[in-house]
Amino acid sequence: MGMNEREQLRCLLQLTDDAEIKRLFADAYQEKLRHVGNKVFFRGLIELSNICVKDCYYCGIRKSNLNVSRYLMEEEEIVECALWAHQNRYGSIVLQSGERRDPLFADLIERVVQTIKSRTDGKLGITLSLGEQNEEVYKRWFDAGAHRFLLRIETSSKNLYGKLHPPDHDFEKRKNCLLSLKKIGYQIGTGVMIGLPMQTIDDLVNDLFFFKEIDADMIGMGPYLVSNNTPLTKEFENSIMDNDEIYILSLKMIAVARLFLKDINIAATTALQALKYFGREEGLKCGANIIMPNITLNKYREQYQLYNNKPCLDENADICKSCLSNRVSSIGEVIGYDEWGDSPHFSKTKKQQVS
Ligand code: SAH
Numbered sequence: 001m002g003m004n005e006r007e008q009l010r011c012l013l014q015l016t017d018d019a020e021i022k023r024l025f026a027d028a029y030q031e032k033l034r035h036v037g038n039k040v041f042f043r044g045l046i047e048l049s050n051i052c053v054k055d056c057y058y059c060g061i062r063k064s065n066l067n068v069s070r071y072l073m074e075e076e077e078i079v080e081c082a083l084w085a086h087q088n089r090y091g092s093i094v095l096q097s098g099e100r101r102d103p104l105f106a107d108l109i110e111r112v113v114q115t116i117k118s119r120t121d122g123k124l125g126i127t128l129s130l131g132e133q134n135e136e137v138y139k140r141w142f143d144a145g146a147h148r149f150l151l152r153i154e155t156s157s158k159n160l161y162g163k164l165h166p167p168d169h170d171f172e173k174r175k176n177c178l179l180s181l182k183k184i185g186y187q188i189g190t191g192v193m194i195g196l197p198m199q200t201i202d203d204l205v206n207d208l209f210f211f212k213e214i215d216a217d218m219i220g221m222g223p224y225l226v227s228n229n230t231p232l233t234k235e236f237e238n239s240i241m242d243n244d245e246i247y248i249l250s251l252k253m254i255a256v257a258r259l260f261l262k263d264i265n266i267a268a269t270t271a272l273q274a275l276k277y278f279g280r281e282e283g284l285k286c287g288a289n290i291i292m293p294n295i296t297l298n299k300y301r302e303q304y305q306l307y308n309n310k311p312c313l314d315e316n317a318d319i320c321k322s323c324l325s326n327r328v329s330s331i332g333e334v335i336g337y338d339e340w341g342d343s344p345h346f347s348k349t350k351k352q353q354v355s
C-alpha cells in the first residue's frame with residue numbers, strides 16, 4: 001500500500017522467503033496465461049559466425065580472445081539449417097553472430113535472408129541478432145525479409161555499461177540502434193545480463209523501466225556467466241554472485257518482467273539452462289514463453305561459447321528437438337508449431353497504426 005511502482009519492483013526482486021518467491025512465480029505464470037496463453041514458440045538459433053570486431057569484457061568470443069578459432073558458416077549451410085527448422089515446423093529462426101560491419105557481411109546476410117525467404121515461400125519468420133549496424137544496413141536486411149531484431153542493451157546503466165566495455169563501445173549508440181530498428185519497422189527484442197559484477201537491484205529495476213520506455217516486443221534476459229580468458233573474470237573473481245543466487249535472481253527478473261510488461265514475448269534463455277538442467281522449463285513456469293533451440297551445425301557449436309559450460313554442445317538439432325518437445329509437454333504447455341508467434345503487444349500496436 002502506498003508503494004510506488006519502482007518500490008514494488010525492487011521489493012519483489014529482493015524477496016528472500018521461499019514461499020513468497022514461489023507465490024511471485026505462480027502469480028507471474030497466471031499473468032502469462034492471461035496475456036499470452038500456454039503456447040511456447042520455438043526460434044531455431046543459428047550461430048552463423050564467431051568472428052567479432054568488438055571486445056566486450058564478459059564475452060568468450062571477443063576479438064582479443066586468441067584461444068578461439070574463428071569460423072563463418074558456408075551460405076548453403078546457413079540456408080540448410082533454416083530449411084531444417086522450417087521442415088520441423090519451427091515458425092521462425094534467429095540468425096546470430098559476432099559483430100561485423102563490413103560491406104561483404106552486409107551483402108552476405110542480405111542474400112541469405114532473401115534465399116531463406118524464397119525457399120520457404122515467405123513462411124519462415126526471420127529474427128536477426130547481428131549487433132550494431134548503420135540504419136541503411138538494417139533497412140536492407142528488413143527489405144530482404146527479416147522482421148525481428150534482437151539487440152540486448154546488456155545493462156541500462158550507462159555507468160555500468162562503461163565498466164563492462166572498452167571506451168569505444170558506446171551505450172547511446174547501442175540505444176540509438178534500437179530506435180532505428182523500431183523506426184524501420186522491426187519488432188525489437190532487447191534484454192540484459194543478470195548478476196553482472198557491480199550490478200545493483202536498482203540497476204535491474206531501471207532495466208525493466210528501460211524495456212518499457214523503448215517499447216520492446218520481446219525480452220531476452222539471462223544470467224551473466226563467467227567466461228574464461230575474459231577481463232571481467234580476472235578482475236572480479238571474488239565479487240561474482242554464486243550460481244544459485246544468480247539463478248533465482250534471473251527467474252525473479254523474468255517473473256517481474258511478466259507482471260510489469262504483461263503482453264510481450266519473454267525468452268527462457270539457454271544461459272538459464274547452463275546453470276540448471278531444467279532452467280528453461282522453470283523460466284516458462286515463471287512467465288517466459290519463448291525458447292531458442294540451438295540448431296547450429298554440430299561442428300561449429302564448440303567455437304561459439306559466449307560463456308563456460310554452454311549446454312548441448314555435443315547434440316544435434318534432431319536430438320534437441322525431441323528433447324525439447326518432451327520438456328515442454330512435461331510442464332503442461334503446448335508448442336506453437338508453424339507460427340511466427342508475434343507478441344500480442346506487437347499485434348496491438350500494429351493495429352493501432354493501421355486504424
Ligand atoms: N554480437 C551480438 C550477438 C551475439 S552476443 C551482440 O552482442 O548483440 C549475444 C548475447 O550474448 C549478448 O547480447 C550478451 O548479452 C550475451 N553474452 C555474452 N557474453 C555472455 C556471458 N559471459 N554470460 C551471459 N551472456 C553473455
Ligand code: SF4
Pocket residue numbers: 052053054055056059060061062063097098099131
Ligand atoms: Fe561480440 Fe556480441 Fe560478444 Fe560483444 S557480446 S564481444 S559484440 S559477440
